[in-house]
Amino acid sequence: xxxxxxxxxxxxxxxxxxxxxxxxxxxxxxxxxxxxxxxxxxxxxxxxxxxxxxxxxxxxxxxxxxxxxxxxxxxxxxxxxxxxxxxxxxxxxxxxxxxxxxxxxxx
Numbered sequence: 835x836x837x838x839x840x841x842x843x844x845x846x847x848x849x850x851x852x853x854x855x856x857x858x859x860x861x862x863x864x865x866x867x868x869x870x871x872x873x874x875x876x877x878x879x880x881x882x883x884x885x886x887x888x889x890x891x892x893x894x895x896x897x898x899x900x901x902x903x904x905x906x907x908x909x910x911x912x913x914x915x916x917x918x919x920x921x922x923x924x925x926x927x928x929x930x931x932x933x934x935x936x937x938x939x940x941x
Contacts, residue, residue: 835889835891835893836890837888837889837893838887838888838923838924839887840852840885840888841883841884841885841886842870842883842884842886843883844882844883847861847862847863847867848861848862848866848867848871849861849862850917850920857919860919861917862914863915864906864914864915865913865914865915866907866914866915866916866917867914868912868914869900869907869912869914872909872910872912873886873898873933873935876897876935881937883938884936884937885935885936885937885938886934886935887934887935887936888920888931888932889931889932890928890930890931891932892932893932893934896932896933896934897933897935898933898934898935899931899932900916900930901929901930902928902929902930907931916931
């Protein structure tokens, strides 16, 4: 099973970087920023960054699922398009992305 790790952070808008893949300030837009706002509610107030572990296969610590339906991903009652650079981590577009979230200081 493969896992991908990203570190979303909020600098007016939710973004992530991946220096290995030369990704800088990749923005979560088109509703996907609301996914991160919802996940961020599980952390103390004013939290501005966390770690997401993602996989296209279920895993024990997965607390969230982003599910592809029609032309976008669904999460709880939210709909959004994930950044294409995030989707590119997978060999093919997953129908479900299993997600676990951690504060950096909790690792």
